[in-house]
Amino acid sequence: MFTSEMIASLNDLETDIYNYVITHEHEVIYMRIRELAEHTHVSTATILRFCKKVGCEGFSEFKTKLKLELKSRQSIVKSGxxxxxxxxxxxxxxxxxxxxxxxxxxxxxxxxxxxxxxxxxxxxxxxxxxxxxxxxxxxxxxxxxxxxxxxxxxxxxxxxxxxxxxxxxxxxxxxxxxxxxxxxxxxxxxxxxxxxxxxxxxxxxxxxxxxxxxxxxxxxxxxxxxxxxxxxxxxxxxxxxxxxxxxxx
Known part of the structure; x- marks a missing residue:
């Protein structure tokens, strides 16, 4: 979901958001934008700019993509x-x-x-x-x-x-x-x-x-x-x- 180009384009505040998201993914998918802003100590506007830089139109789309990413990782190891x-x-x-x-x-x-x-x-x-x-x-x-x-x-x-x-x-x-x-x-x-x-x-x-x-x-x-x-x-x-x-x- 996060490419190296996306991460390189983030400023310091946006990098803080990224670091929080990747370490709290399962919590973030259920948060409102204000809750994430409070946890990362930034404004909601900064959250929206972050979402756009990672290819999402808004916070709702960002959470949807994050949910899909988490679901794709839930691989079941089958019997060989x-x-x-x-x-x-x-x-x-x-x-x-x-x-x-x-x-x-x-x-x-x-x-x-x-x-x-x-x-x-x-x-x-x-x-x-x-x-x-x-x-x-x-x-x-x-x-x-x-x-x-x-x-x-x-x-x-x-x-x-x-x-x-x-x-x-x-x-x-x-x-x-x-x-x-x-x-x-x-x-x-x-x-x-x-x-x-x-x-x-x-x-x-x-x-x-x-x-x-x-x-x-x-x-x-x-x-x-x-x-x-x-x-x-x-x-x-x-x-x-x-x-x-x-x-x-």
């Missing part, structure tokens, strides 16, 4: 069971197996595997790098996007990029850098129509309904863990089979 079951049913009955196999073939021919992600996706990227390494494919997680990566590590590499929205500017910038140096990209995103997916050679999309609690994205990441572990296990099986075939020759 039905969503996860839906994901596995869709995965087992779809052509995703062919996409996984394509990704495995790409990973098998790579000398290096690099993981990219930020926020919760970064935590899972770090987990993915460790999981792949545990199954015999040494992998690295790039936590610092400015970290120098030697060209020879990128030439015959595959980057596994994790992003829920697929639109994170930092992630996209890192993808550009890696692709420019010759790395191929496998992305795991929530849908295949995002920028990250379109920039990738292979995309694994899991299509979960995005959920937010207040300002936090709490979309389940169980599909991402499943896809990472499935890729690592399939890759390990592929390389074991290749070793057996070499030994028989």
């Amino acid at each position: 069971e039905h969503a996860v079951i839906e994901f596995f049913e869709r995965t087992l009955s779809s052509d995703q197996e062919a996409v996984l196999e394509e990704a495995v073939q790409m990973l098998a021919s790579a000398d290096n595997v690099l993981f990219v992600g930020i926020g919760s996706s970064g935590i899972l990227a770090e987990y993915g790098a460790r999981y792949f390494s545990s199954l015999g494919k040494f992998s690295m997680y790039i936590k610092d996007f400015s970290y120098p990566i030697h060209n020879r590590l990128q030439k015959n590499s595959v980057s596994i990029v994790l992003s829920v929205s697929g639109e994170n500017s930092f992630t996209i910038k890192q993808m550009n850098r890696l692709k420019r140096e010759g790395s191929k990209v496998i992305s795991i995103t929530n849908n295949k129509h995002c920028t990250t997916a379109k920039m990738s050679e292979v995309n694994l999309a899991y299509y979960m309904t995005e959920e937010y609690y207040e300002d936090a994205n709490i979309t389940t990441q169980i599909p991402v863990i499943y896809l990472l572990e499935t890729l690592a296990r399939k890759l390990n099986q592929h390389e074991q089979q290749a070793t057996l075939e070499d030994n028989h020759e």
